[in-house]
Amino acid sequence: MASFDLSQYGIHVNEIHRNTAVPVLYEIGLRKEPGTAISDVGALLVYSGEKTGRSPKDKRIVRSPESEKNIDWGDINIGLDQHTYMVNHERAIDYLNICERLFVVDAFAGWDPKYRIKVRIICTRAYHALFMQNMLIMPSAEELENFGEPDYVVFNGGGFPANSYTSEMTSKTSVDVHLERREIVILGTQYAGEMKKGIFGVMNYLMPLQGVLPMHCSANVGTEGDVTILFGLSGTGKTTLSADPKRKLIGDDEHCWTDEGTFNIEGGCYAKAINLSAESEPDIFNAIRFGTVLENVVYDKVTREVDYTDTSITQNTRASYPIHHIENVQVPCVAGHPKHVIFLTCDAFGVLPPVSKLSPEQASYHFISGYTAKVAGTEMGITEPQATFSACFGAAFMMWHPNTYAELLAEKIRRHEVTAWLVNTGWTGGAHGTGSRIKLKYTRAMIDAIHHGDFEGVDFTEDSAFGFQIPKSCPGVPDEVLVPENTWEDQQAYQATKAKLVGLFQENFKKFEAGVHAAIRAAGPKLP
Structure with a gap:
């Protein structure tokens, strides 16, 4: 076969498959990758090995003079020195060089040509190549011919471990981002989501430099061109609720909001x-x-x-x-400015209402807070739901300080007169273990009501602690479900649990207070 040349990276493997036809990837995967099979409906069944979720504690960003001042260093954005990066880089290249075959995926991140970046994935498994051909935007034959040099390269040596004796390594897994070399190196994990989220992290760094808001959200558009974006962490319903037969899907996970409108970063779900x-x-x-x-x-x-x-x-x-x-999809995945912004949360405490309307200041507060419950399975080691705060509903992928993203969101909400909503897809009638998960059909009915303007003529009640507006009725939803207090048998337990949640919000927000506007600080919950 005519081989693609990777010698510029020090890679000298004879068999290289670039942007390979799907049936060919199936054939190679089934023949060469143990455990690979075909399902009864034709999907490729694959295994990622030991790691079945992301490893956020093993992610590192290389400290470089050009970008260092922009990055919000801490527990999420952990620094790495240049030397250690090059040790990991060489380890990945050495591993790639001993592989029988490699796969290259050259594709785009971002549907808007003005903002998209060219990405090159170099990996060892047909599974990883097919995954990224699904998740990125594949170029046409002409675009591929004129692809040129990529903006970012991902070296996926995930089948080989990092050396845990190397300084600053916390395990045999390492995901390193080098913004100046425009590279990502993966070692010690074959979970495909690391490649996808690595690229998202890069977009989260690059876009604010152009006044664009990158968002961990899904998006869809109605027949009138009305766009809704749904923020939320994994397990809150972001993908499920955006796939709405009555609306066209723009995308399920990663978007940007520009001066022209919204676009999906990805080519798949x-x-x-x-x-x-x-x-x-x-x-x-x-x-x-x-x-x-x-x-x-x-x-x-x-x-x-x-x-x-x-x-x-x-x-x-x-x-x-x-x-x-997806049958009902907007391609190209580009649309106008949002009319509604919905923050999805999965409240394990059973305190937040299933739907409530937020003021612009409350929207900024809840965006910076990013409250939900980590649902089992999203990350390694999480088996029980846990209350968690993830700034901008995606702190793991945000490189700038949360205020950078919050200010961009607030400015766009004001300029385009967007209505913000908080939708709880978590528990009702009690906390996790006592209450039950809010029925999906009720959540869908509430989101339909937002889109149809059904809440415009109804009475609202103000939550005594959080201050947001709770509608008293919604088509297709029993009235008592709408106000959490009414669903709890033990009112004393409700008040105590609510006080606990308010305390968690207040404690979490302390680290952001110094950098945010007084009106946003005042929009947080208070105990009456």
Whole structure:
């Protein structure tokens, strides 16, 4: 086969597959990668090995004079020196050089040509190549011919461990981002999501430099061109709720908001597959077919039928498919300015209302707070839901201080007269363990009501602690479900749990107070 040349990176492997046809990737994966199989509907069944989720504590950013002053260093953005980076880089190159075959994916991140970047993925598995061909925006034959030098290169040596004796390494896993060399090096994890989120992190650094807001959110658009963006961490319903048969999907996870409107960063979707069914999530269920990667799922060895309820490998089972597998999709994935911004949270305490309307100041407060519960399986070691605050609903991927993103959001909400909402997809009638998860059909009805303007004529009640406006009625939802207090049998326990949650919000926000506007500080919850 005509081989693609990677000698500029010190890689001298004879068999290199670039932007490979999907059937060819299937054939190589099935022949050469143990455990790979085809499901009864034609999806590629793959295993990521020991790591079945991201390893955020093993992510590093190289300290360089040009970018150092812009980065919010700390527990999330952990620094790495140039020398150690080069040790890991050489380790990855050495490993890639001993592989029988390599895969190259040359593609784009960002649907808007004005802002997109050219990305090159160099990896060792057909599974990883197919995953990234799904997740990035694939160039046409002409674009590929004129691709030139990429803006960023990902060296995925994940099949080989980092050396834990190397300084600053915390384990055998290492994901290193070098903004000046425009590279990402992956060692010691074959979880494909590290490549996708590595590129998202890079976009989160680059876009604010151009006055663009990068967002960890899903987005869709109605027949009138009205755009809704839904923020939320994994497990809050971001993918599920954006796949709405009544609206066109723009994307399920990563977007940018520019002076012209919104665009999707990705070319595909990466949906959680736990408990997936044709009844609850028909769009996602039907997207799983030939070309889809099904990660770490359990299946019947005879029929090849997948059991989406079986989480014996991981709670974080996933499906990766190109966006055109969704029937109702906006391609190119570009649209106008949002009319609604929805913050999705999964409140394990059962205190936040299923839907509430926020003032612009409250929107900024809740965006900076980024409250949810970490649901089992999203990260290694999380088995029980835990209350967590993740700034901008995606702190793990944000390189600047949260205020940078919050100010961009506030400015865009004001300029485009956007309505902000908080939607709780978590617990009702009590905290996790006592109450129950809010029914998906109720959440869908509330989001429909937002889109149809059904809340414009209804009465609202103000929450005594959080101050946001709770509608007293919603089509298709029992009235008592709307006000959390009414769903708890034990009122004393409700008040105590609410006080605890308010305290958690206040404690978390202390680290941001110095840098935010007084009106945003005042928009936080207070105990009456």
